[in-house]
Amino acid sequence: MIATETLPLQDQLKIWNNAKEFTKELAQLMPEDKYEFTPAPEARSFGELMNHLAWSNSAMIGMSTSGKMPFEKPTRNDKQTVLNTIEDSFGYCIRTLAGLTPEQLSATVQGTSVQIFIWRAVAHTIHHRGQATVYLRLNGIKPPTYRF
Numbered sequence: 001m002i003a004t005e006t007l008p009l010q011d012q013l014k015i016w017n018n019a020k021e022f023t024k025e026l027a028q029l030m031p032e033d034k035y036e037f038t039p040a041p042e043a044r045s046f047g048e049l050m051n052h053l054a055w056s057n058s059a060m061i062g063m064s065t066s067g068k069m070p071f072e073k074p075t076r077n078d079k080q081t082v083l084n085t086i087e088d089s090f091g092y093c094i095r096t097l098a099g100l101t102p103e104q105l106s107a108t109v110q111g112t113s114v115q116i117f118i119w120r121a122v123a124h125t126i127h128h129r130g131q132a133t134v135y136l137r138l139n140g141i142k143p144p145t146y147r148f
Helices: 010-031 048-065 080-097 114-138
Strands: none
Touching: 010 048, 010 114, 048 080, 048 114, 080 114
């Protein structure tokens, strides 16, 4: 695991900005008519998956830094809604993290440090983006190469 307590905030923001752009690129690649695609009956559709990925990050960051949910959970899973959710959610997370003081970063919420909540959100993004990559491949779409 990354030593989150020592990773400078500017480096964390680079990771979040990269995650935003990479996630948007994945969402853009899936055609609108495939946003309801699901690989199995019990799985989320591509649109649901991408909305969940984005919205949950803003919820985790919001609850751990301000105790508030910054956005309502999206009710539509079409391509434009997903792209808007990605933009709004990652934008919120990046702005919020950029404004945190060292004291706020080292604070604890329900016995867990804010830094751990931040990295849970990053891990959550990576997990679901990996799933989205499989959804693309199952539809014959080559996902972008990951970059740092």
